[in-house]
Amino acid sequence: MGFSINAGLLDAMVLSIVQNNDTYGYEITQYLRKAVDISESTLYPVLRRLQKGEMLETYDKEFMGRNRRYYRITPKGNDSLEEYREEWRSHKKKIDSILLNEGAEYNEQT
Amino acid sequence: MNKLEFLTRLRNNLERGGLPSDDINDALSYYEEVFLDAGFGKEEETAAAMGSPEDVAVNILRESGIHVGGAPVMPPQRMGGPQGQAQGPAMGGYVPPKKKASGGSIALGIVLGILTFPIWLPIVCVVVSLLFALIVVLISLVIAFFAAAIGLLIGGIVALTEFPAVGIMFLGAGLILTGLVILICKPAFSAVIPAIGRGIKRFCGWVVGLFKKGGKENA
Numbered sequence: 001m002g003f004s005i006n007a008g009l010l011d012a013m014v015l016s017i018v019q020n021n022d023t024y025g026y027e028i029t030q031y032l033r034k035a036v037d038i039s040e041s042t043l044y045p046v047l048r049r050l051q052k053g054e055m056l057e058t059y060d061k062e063f064m065g066r067n068r069r070y071y072r073i074t075p076k077g078n079d080s081l082e083e084y085r086e087e088w089r090s091h092k093k094k095i096d097s098i099l100l101n102e103g104a105e106y107n108e109q110t
Numbered sequence: 111m112n113k114l115e116f117l118t119r120l121r122n123n124l125e126r127g128g129l130p131s132d133d134i135n136d137a138l139s140y141y142e143e144v145f146l147d148a149g150f151g152k153e154e155e156t157a158a159a160m161g162s163p164e165d166v167a168v169n170i171l172r173e174s175g176i177h178v179g180g181a182p183v184m185p186p187q188r189m190g191g192p193q194g195q196a197q198g199p200a201m202g203g204y205v206p207p208k209k210k211a212s213g214g215s216i217a218l219g220i221v222l223g224i225l226t227f228p229i230w231l232p233i234v235c236v237v238v239s240l241l242f243a244l245i246v247v248l249i250s251l252v253i254a255f256f257a258a259a260i261g262l263l264i265g266g267i268v269a270l271t272e273f274p275a276v277g278i279m280f281l282g283a284g285l286i287l288t289g290l291v292i293l294i295c296k297p298a299f300s301a302v303i304p305a306i307g308r309g310i311k312r313f314c315g316w317v318v319g320l321f322k323k324g325g326k327e328n329a
Contacts, residue, residue: 025140026147040144041160044137045173065304068143 005036010046011055012084015077018056022072047071055080111157113145118315122322123167127176137170216320252294259287 010032017023017031025043032038050056055077060067073081096102111119117138124134141160148156160166223230266280 024143024147026144029144039160040141040156041166041169044140044166045169047140048136048170048173065300066146068147069139 005038007046007049008084009088010036010038010042011050012081012088014043014046014050015055015073015081015084018071019073019078019081022070024068024070028071050077111154111163113142113153113157114311114315114318116145116153116157116160116163117141118319118322119163120167121315122319123164124170127167127171129171129174129176133170133174141166252291255287255294256291259284259291262287 013032013035014028017028023031025040025047028047029038029040029043032043047056051058053076055074056071057074058069058071061070062068093102120141121134121138124137129137144160145153145156262280262284266277266282266284268277269280270277
C-alpha cells in the first residue's frame, strides 16, 4: 500500500489484461483493483490514450439488449507491452537490489 | 446522485470545456456502460466511487490537452480539441469563453421556434399522426395474424376428430402463422422498444442539461 502507480505502469497493466482476453471497461477496472486502488474514472483516460496511440482498438458486442464496448490489443500494442515488460524487469531488479538487498555485492556497500 | 444526473453533469462540463462532440459521446457511452455493468441498484454507490462529474470532466479535458482554469495544469502533450484559455482561477471551475455563445444561440433558437410556431405545428401534427397511424396499422396486422393463427390451431384440433386431413392442414397453417408472428415480434421487442427508451432518456437528459446551463449562467 502507499506506492503510487504512474501512468506508464497503468498503461502496461491494461495492455496486459487486454492481451489475455478481449474485455470491457468495467471488467478491466475490477481486474486492476486486485493490485491497485483505481476507479472507473481513472481508467477512462488510460483507455482513451491507448486507443489514440493505436495500441488498443474497440468493437461493440451485444449484451442483454445493449452494446458493450470491447477492447482488443493491436500489434503495436503487443510490441509496446513487450517493451514495458522488459523495462519493468530491469526496474524491478534495481529496486529489489536496494530494497531487498538482493545482489548486494554489486551495490558496493560495506 | 443517480446515473442520469451524473451523466448530465458530465456532459455539461465536457461541452463547456469545448471537447469535440465525438469525444464527448465516447466518454458518455463509457460511463453509461460503467453504470449498467455495476448493476441497477448501485447507481449512487457507483457515482460516489467515481468522484464528482466535474472532476471526471477535468481529467478527461486535461487528457485531451485542453487547459482547465484553477488547478495547476501540465502543458498539453497531444493533439486534441480547441484550446480553451485558462481563466478566472478564483472560481476553481472553468468557463472557456467560446462556449458561452452557445447558451445564447439556444435561446435564439427557442425564440425563433416560438415565432414560427403556426408553420411548424401543423407539420409536426401531420407527421406525428402519420407515424402513429403507421404503427397502429402494423400492430393491427400482427394482431390479426396472431388471431388467425389461434383460430386455425383451435379449428384444427376440433376438426382433427372428424376430418383428420383437414385438421392437420389447419394445424399446419396455424403453426406457420404462429411462427411468423414470433419472427416479426421478436426483433420488434428486442430492438425497437429499448431504442425508444434510450431516445426518451437522452431527450430528458438534454432538457435537464439545458435548464441547468441556463440556471448557472444567470447566477
